[in-house]
Amino acid sequence: MNLIQQALQQTPTQLVQLMAGSQELFARVVQRPLQQIILTGSGTSYHSGVQMQELMRQKSGIKVQTAYPFLLTDAYLQGLDAQTLFIGISQGGSSLSTFEAMQRAQQAGCTIATMAGQPQAYLDQLADEVLTVDLGEETAGAKTKGYYATKLNLLLLAEYLGVANHHLTKVQFEQDLQALHQVLQQFDHAYERSQQWVRAHQLDFAKTHDLRIVGPANSYGDTLESALKLLETWRIPVTGYEFNEFIHGIYNAIDAQSTIFFIDDGSEPRLAKMLEVLGKWTSQLYVVDLSQQMTEHHFGYDVQVLPAFTTFIEPLVFQLMAALVPESKGIDPSHPKDPQFHTELSSKKFNR
Numbered sequence: 001m002n003l004i005q006q007a008l009q010q011t012p013t014q015l016v017q018l019m020a021g022s023q024e025l026f027a028r029v030v031q032r033p034l035q036q037i038i039l040t041g042s043g044t045s046y047h048s049g050v051q052m053q054e055l056m057r058q059k060s061g062i063k064v065q066t067a068y069p070f071l072l073t074d075a076y077l078q079g080l081d082a083q084t085l086f087i088g089i090s091q092g093g094s095s096l097s098t099f100e101a102m103q104r105a106q107q108a109g110c111t112i113a114t115m116a117g118q119p120q121a122y123l124d125q126l127a128d129e130v131l132t133v134d135l136g137e138e139t140a141g142a143k144t145k146g147y148y149a150t151k152l153n154l155l156l157l158a159e160y161l162g163v164a165n166h167h168l169t170k171v172q173f174e175q176d177l178q179a180l181h182q183v184l185q186q187f188d189h190a191y192e193r194s195q196q197w198v199r200a201h202q203l204d205f206a207k208t209h210d211l212r213i214v215g216p217a218n219s220y221g222d223t224l225e226s227a228l229k230l231l232e233t234w235r236i237p238v239t240g241y242e243f244n245e246f247i248h249g250i251y252n253a254i255d256a257q258s259t260i261f262f263i264d265d266g267s268e269p270r271l272a273k274m275l276e277v278l279g280k281w282t283s284q285l286y287v288v289d290l291s292q293q294m295t296e297h298h299f300g301y302d303v304q305v306l307p308a309f310t311t312f313i314e315p316l317v318f319q320l321m322a323a324l325v326p327e328s329k330g331i332d333p334s335h336p337k338d339p340q341f342h343t344e345l346s347s348k349k350f351n352r
């Protein structure tokens with residue numbers, strides 16, 4: 001079993017532990033009079049913010065936005081004050097572009113928080129609120145469990161803020177926690193099924209030339225993250241798009257060598273038409289959803305979860321594709337191609 005599989009198998013138990021410790025973690029920050037939250041980070045950390053921002057707005061009742069560190073310039077941050085909670089997300093805890101954006105936000109007067117993958121992270125030195133996603137270090141280069149854990153931490157922060165703001169009732173909060181437990185109880189089943197389906201197609205997937213992942217708006221973060229995971233481990237061109245954006249020009253580059261995965265949450269009535277039209281150019285078209293289907297081109301997780309919480313299952317089949325298919329390509333997916341890359345590029349204080 002490689003490091004990505006190990007991390008995925010630890011995920012449900014560790015997320016339950018995270019939920020158990022959450023009240024204490026957020027006890028202080030929820031007492032602050034906050035008007036908005038800005039989330040920033042790179043790669044997987046950025047994707048966790050993109051995926052959770054809408055649900056965080058709904059649960060907390062306050063504005064939430066996510067931006068890459070490079071977009072958060074002095075002019076962008078001008079006029080903000082301590083009522084803005086600026087959260088630097090970093091699994092390894094030392095991405096320097098995130099650190100520098102946090103410094104700019106601190107200068108502007110924001111309240112600074114961190115969500116790193118372990119305590120005493122480099123970024124924490126700037127933090128007024130240290131909101132560690134405490135899972136211990138994830139040793140695989142391509143992070144999976146940390147992605148789920150960060151998403152859960154963001155959601156729980158929003159839930160506790162919602163209760164503190166009287167935007168959520170205690171009953172709604174308890175129902176959400178219960179629903180999250182129900183999702184996590186189905187994680188192992190979804191894992192086994194994903195593994196079975198990926199194993200059955202592993203040799204075909206290993207021949208993939210180029211890959212697109214297309215998802216609905218509500219799954220945009222998961223779409224980007226799934227694309228990044230496959231790009232990091234299969235080491236071929238992969239891009240991810242929201243369904244409407246995929247319509248705008250991307251199809252021009254689809255040909256017989258292209259593979260496309262569609263994430264279907266039932267919200268897109270044009271999916272069947274899209275498959276019909278693209279089918280003229282390529283036969284490697286796949287659909288992923290929550291149904292009981294398991295055929296060559298259609299994978300369903302066979303789970304029943306609240307639509308808001310599907311994100312705690314949705315990327316799994318792609319993460320298992322990232323874990324398993326590289327074996328057939330002679331690639332070790334547990335380790336990055338160049339472990340010194342971040343040192344060479346001065347992009348992280350510590351190489352993890």
Ligand SMILES: N[C@@H]1[C@@H](O)[C@H](O)[C@@H](COP(=O)(O)O)O[C@@H]1O
Pocket residue numbers: 041042043044045089090091092093094095098141142143232352
């Ligand atoms: N390949 C990894 C990504 O998977 C990761 O998401 C990103 C951000 O890292 P961190 O979350 O530690 O700031 O760094 C690296 O480039």
